[in-house]
Amino acid sequence: MSKICFLVLNTVFNFGHAQGDVTSFFYLLLWIFTLILLLNLFQLNMFWHNTSSLAFIFYILCFLLFNLDVQLTHDPSSSTLFLGESVTFTCNMTAGYDSNWSYVFHRNGQHIVSKSDVSKFLQLDRTTDLSGRYQCSAYHKDSPGFIKQSNNITLSVAANRPTPTVTADRKTISEDRPTELTCSVQDSAGWKYDWFRHIFSEVQIESNVVKNTINIHRGGIYWCRGRRGSPDFLTEPSEMFYIENTLSNQATVALQHDWSQIYSGEAISMSCEIKGGGNSKWEYEWRTTTSKPPSRERTFHIRASVFSSGDFWCRGRADPFSSTEWSQTCHLRVSDKPRPTVRADKRLIPVGGNVTLTCSVDNPTEWKYYWFRHTGNISEVQTVDEGKSENVISISQGGVYYCQGGRGSPVFFTEESHRINIEKRVSNMASVSLRPDWPVIYSGETITVRCEISGGRNNEWVYEWSKPISDTLPTNEYRIVDASESSSGNYRCLGRNKQDLYSSTEWSDITTVTVSEQRPKAQIIADRDSTGGTMTLTCSVKPSSSSSSSWTYYWYRVEIASKPVELKSDTNGELVTSENGLYFCRAGRGRPVYYTESSQSVTVDIPGRCFNELVHRFLRFIQKIILINFFL
Structure with a gap:
């Protein structure tokens, strides 16, 4: 039976070797020998008498032999390698049956190295692009036709040395909140990692570790590097990763004066106060929404304008990587220069009295007050009161008053208030x-x-x-x-x-x-005396309300063919005459003299001296004509 097994083995492997693929016949042989084993089991009595128990054991060994396999591995185990990197291939028989075997390595179906010894390693330096499909073959030394094919490994070789990337769950840490950094080399595996930190000098904090993460409790500049293979192949250094350590001290933006409103033209100071800072030497950082950023000093001074309006923040830095949190927002709003108003309890100072003036400006307690007066006949302005916190004054002098508010050092003044006129009454009448x-x-x-x-x-x-x-x-x-x-x-x-x-x-x-508007008219009253030798004429002015003492009276007598003859003028208004004739009067006063209208005419006719009636009528006619011509 053993002869049959080896005969079949040699035949199958020689055929497989000629075809270039032994693996394809492996399962066919496995089924053939399984069938033989089953037949032996059914005909156990027949074979038991003709063969020894050794034959049965040999069947088992044949079964195990056909279950041997070859496995190709590589180090580094990544499917992506980089130009300049080395790789080592290892060809292993499964189940530890790796003695009496020789190995051949293939790339894209072509032999790379052929060894007649038992070496199962192949080391390649990636100085050139050796991307491709790799496989190894195992030859049994006792049966050269017995060949096992490994699995395939496909490698790609990148031209550029990789650069790892550092990431973190957050970039700021505090005493009770560390952060974790992760170093990643994209699209490759099998790396070990080196970690570095720079604060004042570069320090390597981890070397050749498998885990690609580290916990960070200190601020600084961190970067990493990957390594793998033998000899070590190193990646490029990663980019610098900044970790900021947030201190527990609290920063606050403080204005020099706790004023509710800032005005254009005012000089103000801002300071960054660090709570619990002690005697530490802080470096200060400012942030603002205005167009001009402040300095890095603890305190900075500005001349406020409408362009200074904005939000301000500050923080303190103990070292390049340790700082406080940013302060709360300080809102700075700059308004136009204010103009105060003046009120008076009255506008007239009575004899021996006074008047109270009040100067009003927004947020009155933040200001000191300055009072001014001028009297109108000189250009000089007199300072009445200055630099007082009280915005009310009492005055006893008349004049034009106005006020200003002032605060800070140097003093920032408001606009001048409107003017208010105060009159003073003197005792003269x-x-x-x-x-x-x-x-x-x-x-x-x-x-x-x-x-x-x-x-x-x-x-x-x-x-x-x-x-x-x-x-x-x-x-x-x-x-x-x-x-x-x-x-x-x-x-x-x-x-x-x-x-x-x-x-x-x-x-x-x-x-x-x-x-x-009515010109007064004189009137005559005639009074003959008892003897009949004279006549008294009295001239007066209507209306009777006119003061008789203010008038001078003028007397006239009309003569034939001549203008009226002015007889006299006096203030008593009487004329005593013994001459017959036609008489009239008028009154006058003032300079230049203002005359009344002439009175009616009166005929004086004393017995023995009168003309006949014809003469008198003629004289009246002549009088009228003369009077008309005289007053035209």
Whole structure:
């Protein structure tokens, strides 16, 4: 039976070798010998007498022999290798039956190396591109025709040395939150890893480790490198990976002044305060949304403008890789320079009294207040009060007042407030008088209205009038020339001190001027005395309200073929005559003289001296003609 087994073995393997593939016949042989074993079992009695038990054992060995297999492995075990890398192939028989075998290695079906000894290793240096399909064949030394084919291994060789990549679950760590770094070489396996850290100098922290991750508890610059094979093939170094260590200290942005609002033009300072920083020497970092980033100093100064508005953050750095968290956001909002307002409890300071002024600006407690005054007649501005926290002052002088708010160092001033006029009343008294002082003024007359101030000289004052027509100069007299009805009304005045135009008297009492448009007319009353030798004529002015003492009376007698003869003028309004004739009168007053209308004519006819009736009528006719020509 043993002869039959070897005969079959040699035949099958020689055939398989001639075909170039023994493996394809392996399972065919396995089935043949299994069939033989079954036949022996059915005919156990027949074979048991003709063969020994050794034959049965040999069947078992034949069965095991046909289950041997060859396996091709490589180191590194990656399917992708890199130019310059070495690889070692190993051809092994399964189940440890690797003695009395020789091996041949193939690439893409072509022999690479043929060895007659028992060496099962093949080492190749990847100095060139040896990508392809690799396989090995095992030859039994006692039966050269007995060949086993290994599995196939396909390799690809990349031209460039690989660069690993470092990743982390986060880039910042803290005392209680470390991070894990991972080093990865893309599309390849079989690597061991070297880890490096740089803080102030480069330090190798791990070398030739299989695990590609490490836990990090310190900040720094980390990178890795892969190695595999023998001799070691090294990857390129990975890119630097920065790990930031977050300290427990807290950073805060602090303004120099705790002001609720910042204004354009104001000088401000920002500081980065580190809580629990001790005496550590911190380096400060700032971040802002404004266009101009701040410096790296702890405190920086800016001149605020609308472009300074934005958000600011800071943090402290103890070393290049250890820093605090960024501070809370500090919102800086810059507004236009404010303008305060001034209020007064009253606008007029009474004699011996005062007025309270209040300066108002947003957030009043943040400011100090400056008060100014000028009197209007000089350009110099007087400082009334400055640098006080109280925004209220009491004043006893008139003038134009305004205020400003100021704060900081150097002092930042608000805009000037609006001006407010405060009048002061002095004890001097003003009064209005008329020259002449007539109760009724007639249209066309000229009068003078005068302002008189007690206890002072006229040249000390500037005068102000309140009257129907606002056309007066600041003098103490107002002359009404050619009065008309529009001149009627109430007149009053006050005086302002020339040295302080906001100090004035009270307004005077009202003086009323009445102008009549109707020209008054004179009238004559004739009175003959008891003897009959003379006649008394009395001239008066209508209306009777006109003061008779203010008038001068003018008398006229009409003579034939001549103008009326002015007889006399006086203020008593009486004329005593013994001459017959035609008489009339008129009154006048003021300078220039204002005349009334002429009175009606009166005939004086004393017995023994009268003309006949014809003469008298003729004289009346002539009088009328002369009067008409005289007054035209």
